[in-house]
Every structure is written in structure tokens, then in C-alpha cells.
Amino acid sequence: MSKKEQNEAEIFDRGAVRLHRDRAAENLSEFEFLLNEVAETLADRLSDIRRAFPVALDLGCHTGQLANVLAGRGGIEALIQCDVSEAMIRQTSGLNFLADEEYLPVGEDVLDLVISNLSLHWVNDLPGALIQLRRALKPDGLLLAALFGGETLRELRQALVTAESEVSGGARPRISPFADIRDAGSLLQRAGFALPVADTDVLTVSYENPLKLMLDLRGMGEQMATHNRQKTFTRRSILLRAAEIYQDMFGDADGRVPATFEVITLTAWAPAPNQQQPSRRGSGDVNLEDVFKP
16 A cells, blocks of 8 residues: 555544654643543542452553552552653653554553553544454453543634634634544444443533633644644634634633533453353343442
8 A cells, every 4th residue: 555545544644643742742741631630530430440450551651641640559560651652651650662552562361451541532443453452451351441532622623614714715624533422332342342331521621712722732742633634834814713713602701711622431341251241232231240340
């Protein structure tokens, strides 16, 4: 497959994802509030499962936000961190390695847990990545992953499309596409996981103005990274008009604006012979004591 054909077959430019993270790494501590919030949620969910996961992989670890909050929760004895960005990895401590989530260099049946904090939404072949993770997990190993969903940045998306249509007479995508909660559970099933669950939480962050939101996205390394993105800077007139539209449509009485972040959490288990099976559809008979077994 030629480079052009590969780009046409893929949505995300993984080189751009890596570059954005490399640039964000040095000052990420100033913009990591969402990573910290979701890391706490993932750690709490792990604590609710009454069993130990001695060997765990933090997939797409950024600069170690999950490691900071896990602190041995879930019976983790060895937490291995990996990320596509070398600059991010350099800021972590302990066991770590550089890896692309799309080509994971991990053997089969070696992990008790894979946990991922806001990284998998940049993967082109999510079903393929999930298959790799399922194979890397031991039987009855756990996948616990959070990624941005389709409602993320809906206000900014609407403002940018409207502004560019007004200024340029047409619009191109300015916000990366995100996964749909309706598809998430079926993706886990396609990858061969057992007991798949996908749920969603909506976090609304208040900003003093839309330009501050755009600055934060760059600071997090979460700016547009699709192959069809505009490779030059967005015209200042478009950004300023988008900020005006955003403020007019969504601003509150104090002049602040909301930004929506939908977080989809995936929970699933690698199949095992003695594993609890889901009840037949419509039976209403699922024993959570058996799902979250000691």
C-alpha cells in the first residue's frame, strides 16, 4: 500500500498525534486537569473490583497521571507505562517503554490488567487495537479504558463550522471525530472480549472565553490530527469569528462558556473457561457479585 493509499484508509495521522504530544509534554502539568479527573474515576472503578491485578499496563500513559493516583490500588504490583510520545515517557518513572497503541509489542497472556486514560480515541483501527489488548491479557484479565466520545467539543465544532462558512464560504472539519457510545460495546464484542460494558459520562468545563479552551486543547496535545486537516494555521479572522459565535450561542450571564467532554468508559474481560456468562437477553438476571468476583 502506498503512503497516499494508507492515508486515505486511515482517519488519524499518528505522526501528528505523536508530535502534538511531544510538544505538550514539557508543560502538560498546567493542562492535565481532565487527565487527572478521568484517572481518579478509573482508579475508583478499579478499587470497586474485589480482586488483584499484579501486572498492569498503562496504555497511553501521557506523563504518568494514572500512576500517580493508582498507588497500588487493584493489587497492582508492577505497573508498566507506555506512550507513543518519547517526550511524555521521559517524564514518567518506573517501568516504561515507547510504543504505538496500534502496534503493541506485548506478548500473549502476560497482563492481568490493561488500563488506558484518554488515549484510544486517536487510534485508527480501534477493533484491531482491542484484539491486541485481548490477546495480551491473561484469561479473565481486565480491560478498563476511557476515551473521548462523540459529544466532545460539540460547542466548538458548531462555532468553527459556522464561522468558516461565513468567512470562507465553506467549511472543513476542524475537530477530530470521536467514537459513538452506541458502537463501543459492539467493538468490544468484535474484539473477542467477554462481559463487555460501555458507559458514558459528560463533563462540562467552564471557560472564561473560547480562546482559552483552544489554548488548553493545544496544551493537552489534543488538537486536530486527521490526515485531511488543514496543514496551515487557521486564519485569525475565522478563529475570532468562531469565538464570537461560541460566546453568543453558549455564553452565560457572567460571560463564561461551557465545553462538553464526553468520556466513554470501556470495561471488558478476556475470556476464561470458568467465567461468569451473561444471562440470556431479557432475563434480567445478572449477578454483579459474580461479575466482580473476589
